[in-house]
Each structure stands twice: as structure tokens, then as C-alpha cells.
Amino acid sequence: MTSAKQQYDVVVVGGGHNGLASAAYLARAGLSVLVLERLDHTGGAAVSAAAFPGLPARLSRYSYLVSMMPTQLVEDLDLDLRLASRPTASYTPVTRDGKPRGLLVERPEGEATRRSFAELTGGDGEYDAWREFYADVAGLAEVVAPTLLSPLPTERAIRGEVDPGVWRDFVTTPLGATIESRFQDDTVRGVVATDALIGTFASMHDPSLVQNRCFLYHLLGNGTGEWRIPVGGMGAVTDALARSAVQAGAEIITSAGVSAIRDSGDGAEVTWHDGGKSHTVSGRHVLANVAPWVLGILLGNGADPDGKPEGAQLKINVLLERLPQLKSGVDPAVAFAGTLHVAEDYSNLEAAYADAAAGRMPERLPGEVYCHSLTDPSILGDAPAGTHTLTYFGLHTPASLFAQDPAATKELAVARAIASIDEHLVEPIESCVARDADGKPCIEAKIPQDVEADLAMPGGHIFHGDLDWPWASNRARLETPAQQWGVQTDADSVLLCGAGSRRGGAVSGIGGHNAAQAVLASR
């Protein structure tokens, strides 16, 4: 397939959900837009897939929950998209004094949550501290969230609206110190800390504060930080964006791998390949949905080994014949409906980080599990009654751990992840796993190397690189529209529109929106 024209107002390199968001905004504004995607489908990390032969279930293969996508963006683009709340926020099974116990956090939090804290921690102190802590976070989120679809505010402007104690605890102090000063219980501390580590490899005391930034993104979405389920799976998000873009007149070409971008200052030329033939198109603007590190290669700057991001997560997708029972006796339909934390006690998170940083696979792999189909069974198709999906997202498994022997190390990581879940189950998870048409267990695992090979996310980094603060430093140059929207690159006609733009990480469409606004502002 080839493009309808040789020259477009905007060429978008990459058809991830952010590239599609850009295309939809710009086509609606009347610009001619071409999206070029190397895979045979759009969506990047926001896709659904029938991962197991012979079974109809369509799992959210990589990303699975949505929080950061602003309601305004859904409305602006008329997205046919439903995000469902989960009745459980989290359940954390633990063994205390040799007995199976658990910490339940409902959504919304009610009496059962307070009771659960009291039973596990022996009083009301930890729950009171929890409520105070999250009220502080909400204060910060309510200031920052409304700015995400506007030109970048400066740090000074945001700071001026936030309580000084909150700013200190969440923005300038390593989050580990804040958590240690405000909570006593190892499990409660761990449940709080995990949001700082999803997609971020760091100690809770890392002086770079990358863990604080990751935490903020996880609590920021629409000012509430609620993580919701995309009904129909993550592919429904991408499909809604693609429909919106195409209906507005954007052209999308899949199986179109871009190999070079040449910037001429007032436009850029894009070379792409359809598997048989090379093509060239030009755009007044080129939007890069690819990671900044990949963009460097496309612009001819070479692959910079030192600047390459590194991902650190293990994603496992499972299809179950039935939900397993937990030793604590909690109803599995309650425990698995939210985020089920395993091996995520605070001390274990730090120990696992230290192990991985020293090149060892953590003995007790921290991770979290959740069942999509309890809230939205539509992704199961006509699978037999009782069938459920399970997603595991493991922390602290950096790409470097797998470098020497990816296959064997992946097997070890999966075995440890499963062991950390089995610790809390009456029967091992493998006894509940469904079998595919070939009789194989329905378990699919993705290490950072797989994510890089599948999606061209460098190093398998889920945010295309470490997250930035969602505001500009006080000294930042904010002269051009691209700088003002946090989407600039070194090439004048090329802007970032993906996760690697400032404020772009996660499934949000924010990177796409902001790049589109920068294009419109510069015309």
C-alpha cells in the first residue's frame, strides 16, 4: 500500500495510541495527516490480542489499566470508550505469625477497609496515616492534573499552589523517606510504594527522585488517580482513537517501517518501507510517536548505547479455567478484582531492587496481579463459564538481568513470579490454568527484550525513557510552541508525540494531544 499523496501537512511516525491521538486532533483541525506504523496493526503497547491458539479471549497484551487519559480528550475526540471502575482497589495477601492474612482496600474505601487495616496492623494509626497521606497526594494531583492539556506550567507556578509540606514530602524528598516517616507497617508501606516503581527501576531512596515522578504519574489521572478498566480491553482504546482519526480524514498505513527522517528546517522527508518497496513522503511537520532514542537513529545520529533506556518489568498473561482460592479465605472475586500485591512488602521491594541492581534475579519477585474479566467479561468471547484472565506485572527485572541467556532467565523469572503468587494460594495457580488448542498451558510472558522486539520500545522501557516532572524547570526555554508544550526535538520540523514527550508516559493520549497543539500553534 502507498500513501495517497507525496506531501502532507503532518506525517506521524508510529501508530501507537499517542500517534493516533495526534492524527485525530490534527485531522479534525483540517490538516492532511498520514500515520505510518511498522507493525500490521496500530496501538503499540495499547492493544488486545488473542494470545492463546484456539481460544477466543482477547487479552490486553501489554498495558491493561487506564488512569491518565483525560476525560477532556475522550470528549474532544468523541471516543466511543467506556472505562469501568473496579470494586476493589487492592488486596494484599500476607503471612503474619505463620498465619495467612490480608489487607483489603475497597473502592470507594469504606468500613471494611478500616477494619482490614486494624486487623492487620493492630490499631487505627496506619489507616489514619493512609488517609492523610492520600489526601495530601490528592491536593497535589488537583493542582497538576488540570495543566496536562495546557502549555507547560513552570515549577514555580505549580509550587505556588501547593502546600509547602506536601511539596517537600512528594517533590523534593526521596519518597522512601516520606513513606518511612509516615507509615510503620511493612505491608502498608509496600502497598504505597509500588506506584513509584511501576515501569521504574529505582530504590525508594534514589537521589534522582525518578521514583517520586513515577509515583506522581500514577496518582495524577483526572485528579483522582483512579485506575480503570477499558471495557473491551486495551485494544478498545486504540480502536476508538483510530476510528476518530480516520473519520476526520487521516490516512493510516500499517506494515510501513520508517527508516529515515530528514529535517530541512521548514519540513521533513520521511522514508519508509512496505516490505517490498521504499517510499518517501514529506510533511510540513513530522511527529515522532517513536521513543526519543529511536528518533535519534531515524534522524541519522546513530544508536547511542549510553543513552539507551532500560525497562525493568515482567508481564505475564494467563488464562484460567477458574479463579484460585486464597489461603486467607477472602473471596477470590474480591481479591482479584483489584490490584493483588504479591511480595511487595516495603522491605522486600528494597531487597529486590538491591539484588537486581547487583545483577541477581530477586529471590522473591515483587509484582501485582489483576483479573480484567471479573469487571469486564466481554473480552472472554464464548469461553466456557468460569474462565478468567489474569495479568501479572512484575517489578525489578531490568533488561540487563536477561542479557546473557534470555530464555533460561525468563524461565527463572516466571517460575519465581508464580512462586510468589502460589505462596498465598490453596492450590498452585498452574492447576487452574486453561490449555490452548495444542494442549499447552495458557501462559505468555514478556521480558523487556520481548517488549523491545515486539514494539520497538528501546530497552523495553514502557515510558520510552524515565519520566520527567509534569512541569518545566524555572530556567527552561519556553520560546517555541514545541518547547511550550514539552514536545521539542533538536530538529525544527520534528516533534515528539509519544510517551517520551514531557507528560507523555502511560496510556493517556496526552503526548499526542500536546504535539498536535504545538503544530496548530506554530501555523
Ligand SMILES: Cc1cc2nc3c(=O)[nH]c(=O)nc-3n(C[C@H](O)[C@H](O)[C@H](O)COP(=O)(O)OP(=O)(O)OC[C@H]3O[C@@H](n4cnc5c(N)ncnc54)[C@H](O)[C@@H]3O)c2cc1C
Ligand atoms: C507490559 C506493559 C504494561 C503497561 N501497562 C500500562 C498500564 O496498565 N497502564 C498505562 O497507562 N500504561 C501502561 N504501560 C505503558 C504504556 O503502554 C505506554 O507508555 C504507552 O502505550 C505508550 O504509547 P505511545 O503511543 O506513546 O507509544 P507506543 O505504544 O510505543 O507506540 C509507538 C508505535 O510506533 C511504532 N514504531 C516504532 N518504530 C517505528 C518505525 N521505525 N516506523 C514506524 N513505526 C514505528 C511502534 O510499532 C508502535 O506502534 C505499559 C507498557 C507495557 C510495555
